[in-house]
Every structure is written in structure tokens, then in C-alpha cells.
Amino acid sequence: MLNxxxxxxxxxxxxxxxLRVKMSxxxxxxxxxxxxxxxxxxxxxxxxxxxxxxxxxxxxxxxHNHIGHMKRYFNSFTPSINFSSVKSYLDFGCSDGVKxxxxxxxxxxxxxxxxxxDIKNESNFxxxxxxxxxxxxxxxxxxxxxxxxxxxxLHHVDSAYxxxxxIDLVSMIxxxxxxxxxxxxxxxxxxxxxxxxxxxxxxxxxxHIMPVKLYKSKNEWxxxxxxxxxxxxxxxxxxxxxxxxxxxxxxxx
Numbered sequence: 001m002l003n004x005x006x007x008x009x010x011x012x013x014x015x016x017x018x019l020r021v022k023m024s025x026x027x028x029x030x031x032x033x034x035x036x037x038x039x040x041x042x043x044x045x046x047x048x049x050x051x052x053x054x055x056x057x058x059x060x061x062x063x064h065n066h067i068g069h070m071k072r073y074f075n076s077f078t079p080s081i082n083f084s085s086v087k088s089y090l091d092f093g094c095s096d097g098v099k100x101x102x103x104x105x106x107x108x109x110x111x112x113x114x115x116x117x118d119i120k121n122e123s124n125f126x127x128x129x130x131x132x133x134x135x136x137x138x139x140x141x142x143x144x145x146x147x148x149x150x151x152x153x154l155h156h157v158d159s160a161y162x163x164x165x166x167i168d169l170v171s172m173i174x175x176x177x178x179x180x181x182x183x184x185x186x187x188x189x190x191x192x193x194x195x196x197x198x199x200x201x202x203x204x205x206x207x208h209i210m211p212v213k214l215y216k217s218k219n220e221w222x223x224x225x226x227x228x229x230x231x232x233x234x235x236x237x238x239x240x241x242x243x244x245x246x247x248x249x250x251x252x253x
Contacts, residue, residue: 011197013242018201019048042200049204059098066102074106077249078234086146086178088113092169093153097125103149115145134161136168144174151182152245154221155195155214162214170228173252179230185237185244186215194243218246225250 016026029048033041074083089109091100094116104114104126116126117140119133129140148169157165173179184195192215203209216224222232230250238245 011194011242013240014194014198014201015045018205042204045201046204062098063102066099067106070099070103071106073247076236076247081178081234081249081251083107083147083178085176088115088143088145088174089147089149090115090117090140090143090145090169090172091126092117092148092150093156094118094126094128097128099151100149101125107147115140115143133158136165141168141172143172144177145172146174146177147180148173148178149180149182151180152184154181154183155186155212155216156210158213166224166228170225170230170252175252177252178233179225179250179252181221181225181248181250183216183218183221183246185218185246187217187219187244191215191244198243218244218248221248 012023012026012030015021015029016023019026019029021029033044036044084107086107087109089100089104089107091097091103091114094100095118097116100114100116101111103109104111112127114126115129117129117131117136119131129137131137131140150169154162170179184191186192186195195212195215199210199212218235225248226232229252231253232248233251234247234249236247238247
């Protein structure tokens with residue numbers, strides 16, 4: 001499975017991040033995985049996960065970490081963007097809603113104006129709407145939001161439903177409102193493999209299987225949202241992310 005220098009270098013970063021260990025330890029771990037079959041690779045990685053991974057158990061600690069991470073990201077956006085106008089916010093693919101709440105606190109949004117939508121209700125922290133992965137509920141579509149975020153979620157949407165979902169999301173953004181996209185830059189087959197591996201690690205860590213259904217490049221995402229009438233106002237790549245992670249901010253003008 002690991003058979004050349006480039007693969008081991010990027011996988012070292014993924015393993016280091018996944019297990020929260022130093023790069024030197026990640027290198028030693030990967031040396032034990034060379035020439036293993038896929039099943040052996042996964043089983044050995046699970047064993048290392050049990051040994052090394054220390055999960056956050058405190059809600060306050062998780063919220064604090066999200067606030068720290070997201071503040072760094074928001075500080076990387078173009079300074080001229082005025083997020084002070086954002087008074088209502090929808091997080092598409094909110095999961096447990098803690099990250100949504102963190103972003104709301106960073107932007108000083110009242111909690112009653114923070115909304116989340118996902119395919120499974122795991123949230124006690126935002127106004128939650130459940131959907132079937134195909135259609136956004138009608139009672140949510142009638143609302144308007146100053147900001148919508150899609151953070152590492154659109155690649156899980158079935159391609160047959162993507163266009164309609166994005167049309168609905170854009171229609172829910174108020175005039176001059178924002179859409180923030182975070183995703184992988186899948187510009188090559190090699191990048192697709194890395195994204196699949198990252199999601200394998202994620203499924204081991206969370207025990208949630210979330211298949212990747214869309215492999216789009218950063219430029220393809222730009223074109224999709226441009227065709228929907230949004231203007232790109234800021235973008236940056238995430239440093240040291242082997243899966244080409246990036247942020248884009250679009251505005252509805």
C-alpha cells in the first residue's frame with residue numbers, strides 16, 4: 001500500500017494529525033505498515049488509535065478548541081470583508097453544532113439566530129433542522145441568513161442532488177450575505193486517494209462512516225458557485241494539509 005516516497009511523506013502528516021503524535025512517531029508507525037494489505041493496514045491503525053489517541057471529553061474544551069481554530073481561519077480572510085453585518089447564520093452539515101456555536105460566538109451572533117442542518121440530529125447547541133440528504137425542509141427554505149457555511153461537507157452530497165441543494169442554500173442567503181466553503185482540492189487521482197485515507201482515519205476515530213461522493217477541485221467549486229451568482233471575495237489554502245484543504249468566501253451581491 002505504501003510504496004514510494006511521496007505517499008509516505010503525506011501519510012506521515014495524516015497519521016501525525018490523526019493520532020496527535022509527533023512526526024517522528026508517525027514515521028515509525030508508517031514503517032510498520034509498509035507492504036501491509038488494506039485490511040492489515042486498517043487493523044494496525046486501529047490498534048495505534050487505541051494506544052495514542054486522547055479524545056476531548058469536555059464540551060467546554062471542545063468549544064474552546066473550535067473557537068481557537070476558527071479564529072485563525074477568519075483572520076486569514078480578506079480584511080475588507082465586513083462580518084459584523086452577519087446577524088443570522090446557517091451551518092449546512094453542522095454535526096453536533098459545537099463548531100457552529102463557536103463561529104457564532106466569534107462573530108457575536110445571538111444563539112437564537114444560529115441554525116444547523118444535517119442528516120442526523122446530534123445537536124443540542126443550535127436551532128437544528130434534520131434533512132434526508134436530498135431536500136432541504138420547506139420550513140427552513142423560507143428563512144434568510146446573512147451567512148451560510150459548508151465546512152468539509154459538500155463532498156458527502158450525492159451528485160444527483162448537489163445542484164438543487166446549492167440552489168436552495170444560495171436562495172436562503174440575504175442580499176450581500178456570505179457563503180463560506182471549506183473543502184478538499186481534489187485536482188488529481190493522488191489527491192482523491194489521500195482524501196479517502198483521511199476519511200478512513202475519521203471513521204476509525206468517530207465510528208461514523210461518511211463516504212466521499214464528490215471529488216472536485218478548487219477551481220471546479222469556484223465555477224459552480226460563480227454559476228449560481230455568487231462572487232468570490234476571499235480564499236486561502238490550509239497550510240500543511242496534504243488533502244489540499246482550502247477556504248473560500250463568496251458573497252451574494
